[in-house]
Amino acid sequence: MSDQTDGGRRLSTQEAARALGVKPATVYAYVSRGQLTSRRDPAGRGSSFDAVEVEELARRSRREAAAPAAGDLSVRTALTLIEPDRYYFRGVDAVALASRYRYEEVAEWLWTGRVAHGAVFTSPPNVLAAAGRAVAALPEHSGPVDRLRVAVAAAAVADPLRFDLSEEAVLGSARCLIPTLVGALPEKGAVSWAGDGRISRRLWSRLTEREPDPDALAVLDLALALLVDHDLAASTLAVRVAASARAHPYAAVSAGLGALEGPLHGAAGRLAHRMLVEVLEQGGAAPVVAEYLRAGRRVPGLGHRLYLGEDPRAAALFARLEGLEQAAPALGAAREVAAVMARQGGLHANVDLGLAVLTVSCGMAAEAGETVFAVARTAGWIAHALEEYQERPLRMRPSGQYHGPRPPRPMPEPDPSP
Template sequence: MNEERRLTTRQAAELLGVKPATVYAYVSRGQLTSRRDPVGRGSSFDAREVEALARRNRREAATPTGELSVRTSLTLIERDRYYFRGVDAVALASRYAYEEVAEWLWTGALPHGARFAAPAEPLAAARRAVAALPEHSGPVDRLRVAVAAAAVADPLRFDLSEEAVLGSARCLIPTLVGALPEAGPAAWAGDGRMARQLWARLTACEPDPDALAVLDLALGLLVDHDLAASTLAVRVAASARAHPYAAVSAGLGALEGPLHGAAGRLAHRMLAEVLERGGAAPVVAEYLRAGRRVPGLGHRLYKGGDPRAQALFARLDDLPQAGPALGAAREVAEVMARQGGGLHANVDLALAVLTVACGMPAEAGETVFAVARTAGWIAHALEEYQERPLRMRPSGEYHGPRPPQPMP
């Protein structure tokens, strides 16, 4: 009665509704385990394991038409809060460094004092590639080129096992940061945490512990945010079994869009203009007159306020040099509140306060976002590697002329 039920390859294929070759593809991806027949006539499979996989595939197939639903164990957003693996994300990022938050998202473990280090060869390749770009290149341009160069220097990039992907991730993030042009003395970066390494690429202002802590908090808060556009692009690439570097490149490509990655830059410029003109009212008026959206306000997932912005504003309150920019941001929010739209400051506005206060360029917020989110993209790629390949293949709804049409 308790004997384990075994299925032949053909029986497993019939139960799953796939070809026998696909059964072995499931084995290679770790979704099924096989046992060689002692007489050498093929493999057998645990019936319960096959049935569980069949149920999972049926649930995916039952997703309502027109609605893309992706199962994830990484980030939950509800009631104006968000959680990493069930733990309050703001509390986690407030207590632990960016590297530790990334490890939690990847593995569900919190190794104290985790550090990421860039290997010499990929870092040198990334720096050479970035140095060859035109001087006016933006941060995402540089990061995309650095990812491609680092990928070529990693012979293990096609190994999609969890161990190999995590090894690549721990090297890739510091390689991206190290490939960016230095804004301050190299000694400021040292071999410390990612926040310190990144600081030396963002500003010529000397770092102080409180400002570094705010930057580290921002990195931790931005590690992941469920299925944003860039994250979905990463999962589509991973579904096609693109290696992790290529998956991160897909995320960076989506981040280039003005509706996803550019908001921090726009908020920075708006705050700088408010400070220059001595008040928010004329600046906001010009935005509205031109029919432009005032950046840094509102978020479709947080009606009561973005918890990431609230956490950053609370920490910025203790940063003396942030006072003017913080006042400008609050004045913008107050002016807009008179319209009664109920729009709260979002994380882009909070990042803009940090970048303006610390003498960083307008694109610095975009750099912080991309570096931070790379860890989340890797986490989503790891999840997707465990799913059925090419599952994110929607069917097109053709609206062109019906055939046959005359040959042009």
């Protein structure tokens, strides 16, 4: 019989079993796995269960029953939808959203479904100081992802609330972590525009020595907003696996950074930057493209498996870069590369080529695109971690297909000493 307590309505074991559609023994199995909590009845009549918790577990079970089989590697998400020619954040055209709102506002939309007008992310001084000291201790040749990984680890240690996985706590950590990542990076240019707390403004001085102008800064902010999320890229899947194991948000972001550093993911912008520099130095795209093809290398910045034509993120960046006078040479080089390759099989520009035009034209280093990508995508990783925290723990645990020798095998003997 259900009863009402100060903590809310409670169900008996039998009632919980009926609500879940399982046997009573399975209810206790859920308890042992940490999926339900039970309370012993003071009168000795068995255990009782919180009705809201039982109902939430029943809803999750129904969702998982309706989901594709585990072998299909499909994850339900309400964050990003990708179609052959465009993509959406929570049902809103992502390019239109990023063109209208600042990076922080787009991040808030992805996290909460609300646009927090004028949102500003700030880092506690002690957390920023800890991350800055850790990054400063790295060798000078350290790459951007090296620095960001160390900054995340330092920020995690400085946050005693990192194990609180409630939505409010995770979002609080996210709003502190992103500015900490930016603030911990070494400065290349003089700090100006005091009082401007935008992530794009703070990031600018970490990417180039040049003074920012409003148009260039707007392109950087657009790039950040466009890159917030892109469904289940390799780094995002790594984040969801970590979150499935209930890793705290800092650890989940670290997992994403680890996958991002692969040459087939985050480093693509660096390769496109170097290619554009070669095109500008040689005065044309044809000899550079020919050399890439002759060496059997893929021409960077072109093609995307999810889009039939031009990556909409690249199209949005190119359109905004048209109004940036100093971007004209790099933009012309990028379009020439795309035109040459279009004759060879119809490959179109992707966002890495758009980022490369931005980084080349604003005097940034080749790895700047990687930094922009990682900072931007941190917001998306947090959004996916939040979704995963609402799912059954450890659900992303596929089974291996063993192809080794069949047992039993004899016990191996140690190799003879040399």
